[in-house]
Amino acid sequence: MSKKQKHATAYWKENIKYLAILLSIWFGVSYGAGILLKDELNEIKVGGFKLGFWFAQQGSIYVFVILIFVYVRLMNKLDKKYGFNE
Template identity: 80%
Template sequence: MSNKQDHATAYWKENVKYLAILLTIWFVVSFGCGILFREELNQFKLGGFKLGFWFAQQGSIYVFVVLIFVYVRLMNKLDKKYGYDE
């Protein structure tokens, strides 16, 4: 393989690693906190609502938006690292 091909492969592997980590966080927050861990989280309240309900209705959306910004930041750093930035 050429050096350029190795460079692109390394870039893609790191990108997929970031995606896997961020999607795992999103899954745990949306499905885990809203459904699987609901009973345990409902012992606590946030803004007058049970925490499990809050995660199912609002929290997972907020976390998803934050993860988008985290992904953008990570990809900008990755692009600079591999010379793909503009």
């Protein structure tokens, strides 16, 4: 395997690692807070809505959007690290 291929393989391994971590966070928030911990979170009210309901309806979407920005930042750093930035 050439040096360029090893470089690209290392880049993609880090990229997949970041994706797995961020998607796990999103899954944990959407499934955990929206379904598994719904009853415990419903005891807390935010803006007149139960917190478990809010996470199921809105919270996981907000977390997903935040994770998109985190992913962009991580990928910009990764691109600079491996010399793929413009």
